[in-house]
Structures are given as structure tokens and as C-alpha cells.
Amino acid sequence: xxxxxxxxxxxxxxxxxxxxxxxxxxxxxxxxxxxxxxxxxxxxxxxxxxxxxxxxxxxxxxxxxxxxxxxxxxxxxxxxxxxxxxxxxxxxxxxxxxxxxxxxxxxxxxxxxxxxxxxxxxxxxxxxxxxxxxxxxxxxxxxxxxxxxxxxxxxxxxxxxxxxxxxxxxxxxxxxxxxxxxxxxxxxx
Numbered sequence: 001x002x003x004x005x006x007x008x009x010x011x012x013x014x015x016x017x018x019x020x021x022x023x024x025x026x027x028x029x030x031x032x033x034x035x036x037x038x039x040x041x042x043x044x045x046x047x048x049x050x051x052x053x054x055x056x057x058x059x060x061x062x063x064x065x066x067x068x069x070x071x072x073x074x075x076x077x078x079x080x081x082x083x084x085x086x087x088x089x090x091x092x093x094x095x096x097x098x099x100x101x102x103x104x105x106x107x108x109x110x111x112x113x114x115x116x117x118x119x120x121x122x123x124x125x126x127x128x129x130x131x132x133x134x135x136x137x138x139x140x141x142x143x144x145x146x147x148x149x150x151x152x153x154x155x156x157x158x159x160x161x162x163x164x165x166x167x168x169x170x171x172x173x174x175x176x177x178x179x180x181x182x183x184x185x186x187x188x189x
Contacts, residue, residue, distance in 0.1 A: 027051065032048055074169050076172070077133065078137050078138065083110055086111070121133075121172060143158040
């Protein structure tokens with residue numbers, strides 16, 4: 001006699017799967033857990049897809065090559081860079097046209113603090129470390145591209161740059177307060 005099939009209880013969460021199933025042709029994504037914007041309870045999480053195609057820091061984090069504190073330190077550095085950056089601005093068509101020059105906007109307190117944090121980070125990372133962090137986090141270069149820029153094309157140099165980047169991300173995590181300094185046990189004679 002055949003055995004009766006057991007039915008699974010109805011799960012309402014499965015009916016509202018908000019993840020995309022039809023991705024673009026050349027998409028490179030990773031799953032990440034984020035706060036649910038439609039949650040009834042505070043702190044509920046959902047799984048979302050994050051594009052890591054042009055994001056070296058996101059790629060390293062998605063492949064578990066760096067930890068959360070290194071990732072957050074790198075993102076804080078990128079955020080400070082964006083705040084402190086004062087380049088050419090786009091034309092604002094909503095503003096009234098005035099003949100003559102336009103005064104520059106004053107530097108905000110947030111921009112000033114971001115510049116101070118960036119200066120401290122540059123001082124602690126050193127010239128080599130700050131250049132490596134800038135190339136990877138701001139310009140979006142890979143380790144292979146970093147090596148090619150310096151004329152160092154072997155795998156050994158790429159591995160060196162990857163290790164050095166992790167050291168710099170550790171330092172950034174300390175600077176931005178996402179990690180605490182490790183305590184080495186005192187050596188007794």
C-alpha cells in the first residue's frame with residue numbers, strides 16, 4: 001500500500017520572493033543579507049542581490065577574502081573620499097540664471113572632518129599603502145592592474161599587493177573604529 005505524502009505547511013514568506021530571477025547578460029552578483037524594508041518586526045532580514053561587477057571591495061567581501069571590519073573600514077574610506085571630493089559640478093537648471101561668476105559653496109563641517117580622517121589614514125598607511133588603497137577603492141583597479149601599472153606582472157606580485165591591501169584595510173578598520181587593536185601578550189624573560 002503506498003504511503004500518504006506529507007504536505008509542508010504553508011509558508012507565506014515564500015509567496016513574496018522579491019529577488020530578481022532575470023539578471024542582465026553580464027551581471028556579476030552576490031547575495032547579501034539586508035534589513036527588510038517591509039518588515040513588521042524590527043530587525044527582520046531578507047536576502048538581496050548586490051552587484052559586484054565594478055566593486056573590488058564588494059567582490060573581496062563576497063568571496064570571504066576580507067572580513068566585515070575590513071569591509072566596513074574600506075566603505076568608510078570611500079564615503080569620506082566622496083564627501084571630501086570637490087570637483088567640477090554639473091549645471092543646475094533649476095537655479096535662476098545670473099550673469100557673472102558664481103561663488104563657490106563654503107566647505108561644510110562634514111567635508112572638513114572627512115578631509116581630516118583621510119589625512120590621518122594617509123599618514124598611518126604611508127605613501128605606498130595610501131596609493132594602493134586609492135587605486136583599489138577609489139579607482140576600482142584589480143590586483144593585476146595595480147601590478148601592471150607598476151610594471152610588475154607576475155602572480156607573486158599580485159599576491160603581495162593582495163596581502164598589502166588586507167593590511168591596509170585592517171589599519172582602516174582601526175582608524176574608523178570598526179576593530180580594536182590586538183593585544184600581544186607581554187614577553188617575560
